[in-house]
Amino acid sequence: MSVLGTAGAAPRRDARYEAVRARLNLHAVLPGLEDVVAGDAEMAALVAGTDLTVHFKVAGGPAAAVRFAGGRCRVWPLGAEAGDGGEAAVCGAGSGAEADRGAGNGAARDGESSDRGGRHRDGEDRADGRGGGGTVTLWFTSSAHLNRMFDGSGTPIPLRGFGKLGFMQKEFTQLSDRLAHYLKPTPELLVDPDYLAMNTRLMLTTAAFAVPILLEHDPPAAGFRRVFDGGSIALTVLPDGPSVGLVLGPQRIVAVKGEIDSPTALIRMRDVHIASAFLNGTLDTFAAVACGDVEISGQLPKVDALGLVLERVPIYLS
Amino acid sequence: METYSFAGSQALFRRAAEVIPCGIYGHFSPAPLVPPTSYPFFAVSGKGSHFTDVDGNDFIDYMCAYGPMVLGYNDPVVDEAARKQAEKGDTLMGASPLMVDLAERLVELIPFADWAFFAKNGGDMTTYATMIARAATGRSKIVAIEGGYHGVAAWMQGGGHHGVVPQDTENVVRIPWNHAAAFECVLEEQPGRIAAFISTPYQHLTFADNELPAEGYWQRIRELCDRHGVVLILDDVRAGFRLDLRGSNEYFGFRPDLACYCKAIANGYPISAMVGRGELKSEAAGVFYTGSYWFQAVPMAAALACIDELQRRDAPAYMADYGRRLTDGMKRIADAHGHDLKVTGPPQMPYLRLTDDESTMLHQRLCAECTRRGAYFTSHHNWLVSCAHTDEDLERTLAIVEEAFTVLDEEGGT
Ligand SMILES: Cc1ncc(COP(=O)(O)O)c(C=O)c1O
Numbered sequence: 001m002s003v004l005g006t007a008g009a010a011p012r013r014d015a016r017y018e019a020v021r022a023r024l025n026l027h028a029v030l031p032g033l034e035d036v037v038a039g040d041a042e043m044a045a046l047v048a049g050t051d052l053t054v055h056f057k058v059a060g061g062p063a064a065a066v067r068f069a070g071g072r073c074r075v076w077p078l079g080a081e082a083g084d085g086g087e088a089a090v091c092g093a094g095s096g097a098e099a100d101r102g103a104g105n106g107a108a109r110d111g112e113s114s115d116r117g118g119r120h121r122d123g124e125d126r127a128d129g130r131g132g133g134g135t136v137t138l139w140f141t142s143s144a145h146l147n148r149m150f151d152g153s154g155t156p157i158p159l160r161g162f163g164k165l166g167f168m169q170k171e172f173t174q175l176s177d178r179l180a181h182y183l184k185p186t187p188e189l190l191v192d193p194d195y196l197a198m199n200t201r202l203m204l205t206t207a208a209f210a211v212p213i214l215l216e217h218d219p220p221a222a223g224f225r226r227v228f229d230g231g232s233i234a235l236t237v238l239p240d241g242p243s244v245g246l247v248l249g250p251q252r253i254v255a256v257k258g259e260i261d262s263p264t265a266l267i268r269m270r271d272v273h274i275a276s277a278f279l280n281g282t283l284d285t286f287a288a289v290a291c292g293d294v295e296i297s298g299q300l301p302k303v304d305a306l307g308l309v310l311e312r313v314p315i316y317l318s
Numbered sequence: 319m320e321t322y323s324f325a326g327s328q329a330l331f332r333r334a335a336e337v338i339p340c341g342i343y344g345h346f347s348p349a350p351l352v353p354p355t356s357y358p359f360f361a362v363s364g365k366g367s368h369f370t371d372v373d374g375n376d377f378i379d380y381m382c383a384y385g386p387m388v389l390g391y392n393d394p395v396v397d398e399a400a401r402k403q404a405e406k407g408d409t410l411m412g413a414s415p416l417m418v419d420l421a422e423r424l425v426e427l428i429p430f431a432d433w434a435f436f437a438k439n440g441g442d443m444t445t446y447a448t449m450i451a452r453a454a455t456g457r458s459k460i461v462a463i464e465g466g467y468h469g470v471a472a473w474m475q476g477g478g479h480h481g482v483v484p485q486d487t488e489n490v491v492r493i494p495w496n497h498a499a500a501f502e503c504v505l506e507e508q509p510g511r512i513a514a515f516i517s518t519p520y521q522h523l524t525f526a527d528n529e530l531p532a533e534g535y536w537q538r539i540r541e542l543c544d545r546h547g548v549v550l551i552l553d554d555v556r557a558g559f560r561l562d563l564r565g566s567n568e569y570f571g572f573r574p575d576l577a578c579y580c581k582a583i584a585n586g587y588p589i590s591a592m593v594g595r596g597e598l599k600s601e602a603a604g605v606f607y608t609g610s611y612w613f614q615a616v617p618m619a620a621a622l623a624c625i626d627e628l629q630r631r632d633a634p635a636y637m638a639d640y641g642r643r644l645t646d647g648m649k650r651i652a653d654a655h656g657h658d659l660k661v662t663g664p665p666q667m668p669y670l671r672l673t674d675d676e677s678t679m680l681h682q683r684l685c686a687e688c689t690r691r692g693a694y695f696t697s698h699h700n701w702l703v704s705c706a707h708t709d710e711d712l713e714r715t716l717a718i719v720e721e722a723f724t725v726l727d728e729e730g731g732t
Pocket residue numbers: 438439440441442444467468469470518553554555556557580
């Protein structure tokens with residue numbers, strides 16, 4: 001199983017491909033901003049006094065909100081708002097509480113930043129995802145347009161919040177550049193323990209949050225949907241995390257940050273080095289499993305299928 | 319009780335992983351063993367129901383090499399027959415006369431069989447069977463059961479798996495097990511397009527309770543095949559000769575058109591077989607099918623001796639009795655420790671699961687603790703017993719199971 005390291009056949013960059021990629025960018029990559037603000041002191045300082053919500057909206061496609069307040073950052077999907085109701089239903093990058101309700105199993109424990117759906121946790125946020133402070137809305141004519149921005153070449157169309165565009169051009173750009181930096185490891189960068197830790201955390205989160213999206217929107221991955229028919233999967237880096245979970249409800253699969261209770265399938269990586277190699281696709285996974293560097297237990301068919309689904313990630317994001 | 323160390327297996331696996339994809343691939347891959355560090359990966363010798371790993375640990379084997387061992391490792395009768403033939407020659411320039419003897423033996427043994435054909439692996443035969451069915455019917459589609467395993471050819475594997483393209487599986491229609499109505503529905507929706515129905519005699523999936531055919535199921539499938547001109551293929555690769563020496567179809571009361579055998583045919587010597595009804599003989603002849611080692615005489619000698627021995631020792635009855643005593647004993651122990659051990663499938667090849675364990679982690683721990691003490695159990699696959707398992711093995715196994723449950727109790731989480 002390689003998670004994010006190796007890509008399969010070069011895909012056709014058609015509209016369907018771009019749409020899946022846009023969802024992954026918004027709902028699996030963008031949430032990494034939370035971790036960058038939480039874990040990188042320089043970035044935390046950058047947004048310390050910011051009180052602002054940024055909406056990313058693709059015409060007829062997915063949408064997400066990024067909220068900066070109280071020195072923290074939260075990211076969550078805004079499925080219904082962009083006229084794409086299916087989005088939120090499945091890719092619910094939800095809070096632990098949501099996950100619990102959805103699946104009745106494997107509830108996320110409060111602890112790590114599992115409060116992805118900030119609106120449920122934070123009284124100041126309104127249900128529509130607009131918090132206090134201002135709102136900037138960035139509009140994209142298509143998924144491909146959004147993806148170009150994530151590739152560093154596209155410019156969004158601001159719809160509201162013109163007064164805040166300075167923040168977008170300066171601080172937000174710095175922040176997203178730092179996220180990109182953490183997601184593009186080199187052997188030299190990975191020598192730095194802080195970089196290694198952040199890269200591992202971000203890769204793990206991206207992988208987990210990509211799963212519900214791929215199961216819904218990527219046809220080869222969708223073929224495995226029936227395997228994820230209940231229970232929950234935990235991916236954990238030993239000894240102290242990070243951890244992510246997938247709670248497999250009958251209607252929706254929810255990815256959560258942090259530990260989950262009583263997972264029915266478990267993937268545990270011995271340490272951050274093993275996790276990093278595993279997530280970056282440089283680990284001989286078969287050998288690692290055989291010698292116990294990667295422990296898998298519980299409902300193994302789900303672990304197998306998860307591996308096959310995760311192999312689809314680099315096809316879109318590498 | 320002593321618990322084993324697997325340092326030798328681990329060290330050898332690291333070497334293997336350098337030069338062999340997966341280190342050990344396929345059904346012997348450590349991947350489904352939980353945790354793999356409680357299991358041996360490399361075996362060096364075997365005798366009767368036992369094998370010894372590279373660390374010198376001795377195991378009572380409840381997987382029987384996943385089926386090929388049926389009389390016991392190094393069975394003296396089979397090995398003597400094989401040795402005698404090996405002295406004369408194995409792969410020679412021409413078919414062995416033993417091939418004719420073996421074909422006659424199978425035709426005599428299996429009531430519906432009019433002819434026999436030999437290859438090496440089970441998958442050789444299941445693919446050949448579908449080719450014969452297609453040749454005979456001029457149709458392309460194969461109906462198979464969801465999750466049913468027939469080998470590793472691309473058509474048999476699920477879509478989305480490595481190396482399988484959608485075109486490989488587009489002619490395979492999967493239906494649920496024990497659902498003759500679903501088969502009927504496919505036949506009606508795709509009239510004149512279904513060449514074959516292929517299935518194992520009962521549903522022996524991994525990671526799932528095994529399911530016997532419902533009353534009348536096979537008879538209904540036979541009827542539907544007859545009505546729609548579909549070839550009925552029995553994949554008896556795993557169960558064949560363990561449930562009934564006349565083929566598992568006799569055990570369940572029906573007659574297929576083609577049946578594939580492999581695992582219990584020659585006690586570990588490499589040979590597989592297909593038998594068929596006379597009407598399909600010329601179609602079978604028309605399909606070009608062969609392999610470099612398919613005429614090896616040694617496995618044919620072994621198969622002839624093995625079949626004689628299976629008959630002489632009333633093998634299915636012996637294995638059923640042992641399997642029943644094993645699983646009854648294990649259920650009693652589980653019960654005493656407050657667990658419900660569910661046993662499914664026929665007693666010769668039981669599938670076990672703790673019902674109070676949704677994640678199966680407890681069952682995995684149980685199997686690992688037993689293996690570390692010398693009773694080789696996997697947690698994901700049906701087990702297999704052999705004619706070599708003895709009363710002494712049973713007693714020792716149950717003592718191991720008792721201790722393993724006690725260890726789980728002590729560790730908590732049970
Ligand atoms: C029911 C069944 N069919 C076919 C096969 C494939 O046999 P082989 O691995 O010898 O090709 C197997 C192997 O386990 C089997 O159990």
